[in-house]
Structure formats: C-alpha cells, structure tokens
Amino acid sequence: MIVEMLLGALFVCGTVALTLAAYFLMRLIMGGEAEGHEKELASSVIFRISALHGLILALVFAQEMVEYQQLKYEMATEAGAIADIYYDAARYGEGFKAPIQQAISAYVSQVIDGEWQSLADKGRLSNEAWAFWDKAYQHVLNLVPADKRQESLRSQMLERLHDVSQSRTKRESNVADSIDSIFWFAALSGVIFIALAYYAYPPRRRNLLLLCLFGAYTGIILFLIYAFSNPYQPPAALAPGPLERVQEQINASPATGL
Template sequence: MSEWLALALAMAGACLVVVAVVLLRNRRVADDEDTSETPDVIEYITMMIGVVYAIVLGLAIAGVWESRSAAQDDVQREAQALHEVSARAEVFPAEYRAVVDKDVDAYVSFVVNTEWHYMQTEGEISPEGTDLLAKLRADVAARAPQNDIEAQAYQAMMDKIASADEARNSRGGNVGPTMPGVVWFGLGIGAVITIGMLFALQIRRSPRELVLAGTFSALFGFLLFLIWDFDDPFGRGMSVTTEPFLNLFPFLGG
C-alpha cells in the first residue's frame, strides 16, 4: 500500500466514523430533547481539551521532524567526510591513492545499494558496512607519511574517517521508530477524547455541521499519519534519502 493511499484511507476513515456516529445518534435522540443551546461549561471544556491536545500534537510533530532532520544531517556528514578522505589522498602516490579510493568507493556503494534496504528491513546498520569502514581505516593507516604535506593529509584523513564512523553510528541509532509507545498511546487517547467532545456540543445532521465535524476529524487523521510517517526516519514514505552520497559520488547514479 502506498503512503498516499494510506493517508487517504486514514483521513476518510476518521471522517466517516464521526459522520456515522452523528447520524446514528440523531436517529436515536428523543423527540423532546432540547438542542437549542449547549451549556457554557461544556463549550469551555471542549475548547480547553482541543487547545491542550493541539499543543501535544505540535510537540510530537516537532520531535519527529527534528529526529528526521538530525538523521539527514548525519548522512550528509558521513558522505562529506568520505569525500574528503578521497580528496586528501591526492597528495599521496598513485598506488596508495588507488587503494584508498577503492575502499571509499566500495563502502559508499554498499551503503547506497545494499545497506539502505538492510536498514529498512532489519532495523539496524549492517555488520558488513562496519567491516568495510574498518578496512578503509586500516588501509589509510598502513602507510606512514613521508613528508610534511603527507603528514598533514594523513591526519586529516584519519579525522575524517573518525567523523564518518561517528556519523554512521548515529545513523544506526536513528534506524526504526523513535516515538515511545506511551506517547502513541497518549496521542490516540487524546484524539478519541477530543473528537468525542464534539458530540457533547449536540451536533445535528445539517450539512454544515456534518462537514465541519468530518473535516475536524480528518485533520486529526492527517496529523497522526504525519507523525507516524516521520517517526521512522529511514523506513517510510518521507524518509531520509541517499542524495548526499549520490551528489558527492556521481558514479553511484550511473
């Protein structure tokens, strides 16, 4: 099922449930029920519940968006660090430079073509990717610098590999859902309570009231779906992409 279809079903489902409940309730309402006005205290409580839940939704959206942005930044940092390793190797002899470039190309190719799918299916980074990065570190460290220029480039390369390793570990920590289950429980219960308070306002079956109630519930369905989609930075529709690797290593796109 596509993400857009899931979103449409979530919004339509929330809207239909509320409209159906309103219609069923009005079929069972007593003929002498007074619906001319709603007590002020009910309107006040409904308003306060809506405000509190809106704040909770806003914090949840900000939290998952921040996690997704941090994950994308980690990917950018990892790709940039590996690109710098290849660039710094230019001052070394061709044989050594070829080994470094081969290790870098093997690692980024594995990340883009294999590990990305592995993260989505297994929920963790691949041990093989860790081994490839360790091989790059070992091959870079295998040759002692022969002059001052090489010494400066060597230290910079080791620092960039350490930065790539740190970004990789951070990427692994962001794989999978980031929102605790208790937060999802609160969001679900809050949505039920907030939408349920609509019925305390004595909504009738007029087209205007049904449209407003349906739109209100559909909005909640959209926001909850948005949080769910952002909750897994690497596994869902609006996930973190491999674009930084593709931009810095053009051969991957070929």
C-alpha cells in the first residue's frame, strides 16, 4: 500500500514539476510580459490543445476501465464454468467423476498459485494449467454415455471446458494489449504544450497554484491509467477472487473423489 501511494505521489509531483518547468522555460525564452494579442492567441492555443489532450486521456482511461471490468467478468464466467464441470462430473456417475474432478481441482490450484504470478511477471499463461485443462478435456472426451442423461452432461461439460479455454485466452490477451509508449508520449507532450502556452500569464501566486492544480490532476489521471493498464500487477492488481471461492467450495465438497 505504501509503495502504491509513493508511486501515485511520484506521478502527481512529476507532472506538476513538468508543468512548472515548461512554463518557466517558456517565460525565460520569451522574456518580458506578453501583450494583449499574445494572451488572446495563447488562450486560443490552450483551449484547443487542452480539448485534444483531455479527449485522449478520457478515451484511454475509459478503454482501460472497460478492459479491467471485462477481466473481472471473464474470471467470474470461468469460475462458474469450473464449478459446473466439477459437479456435472459427479452427476455423470460415481465411477467416472474422480479423474475429471481431480484434473479440474488441480487446474484451479495451478491458476491461483502459479499462473496469476506468471501473468504478472511474464504476461504468459501457465503451461501447467493448460496441461491440467487438457487432462480434464481428454477425460470428458473419453466418456461413453449410456443414456440421454449422461449424453447431455457430457455435452455440457465439453461446452463449459471450451468456455474456460476462451476465458484463458482473453486473460492473456489483456496483458498483450497494454498501453503503448506512444500514448505516454502524447500525454506528456500535451502537458508540456499546455504549460508552454501559459507563458503569457505572469508567475503570480494564484496563477502558479492553478498551474499546479492542472499538473496534479493530470498526474492523477495518468496514474490511474497506468494502474489499470496491467491488472495483474500493483497498484491495481486484481486478485483471482472468484476462482479462490470455487477452490474453497471444491475443497469443502464431499464429492472431491480425492
């Protein structure tokens, strides 16, 4: 928590310092006080750059929030599919449930204990988790239904295993779609250009305070975008809560077959 707070403070203080540095550099280059027509032109430039800059930040922030919420939805979908497979295996028949349930239980444990950290460190899914998924898939494929009930349960388990596979693929693509360095170039350029255009206004205490407020708020937005850009790493790391709850249910179930 302390590290996250320090990182947020670094973003805020950094943008404030960048704003003031650009402002005073432009004042030094231009020299003297600006005339009336210069202030009008500066105001016009500030308005246009600010509009584009704000639009870029808003679009990227909204995109990161949507992807973050989508990951939470996919994780809940995967957890529901895992629970369905596990309990459908028990419904299929006492003599067939153990291999499927063992593979599914091992898969969940591997995702929680190994894959989540692998996504944070390498941005890659765990090969071990894929192996356990494939093992469960093979066991379900090898089932030979004896009646309509078993045929329906087998079909449902295969469908839910496909749902798990799709959720896994989306989980990995969420890391691959992280923010490109071009965005940070555009965002920081906007801060600099806006600050440069304020050179026409004298460095009075109130004016400097307003510049600091602009830099601080921009820093907060940039920090939030950075935080949500990788949901597997702090400061906005997303815990596999739904999968952990499914694991607890599986471990507490009398039908574990283990």
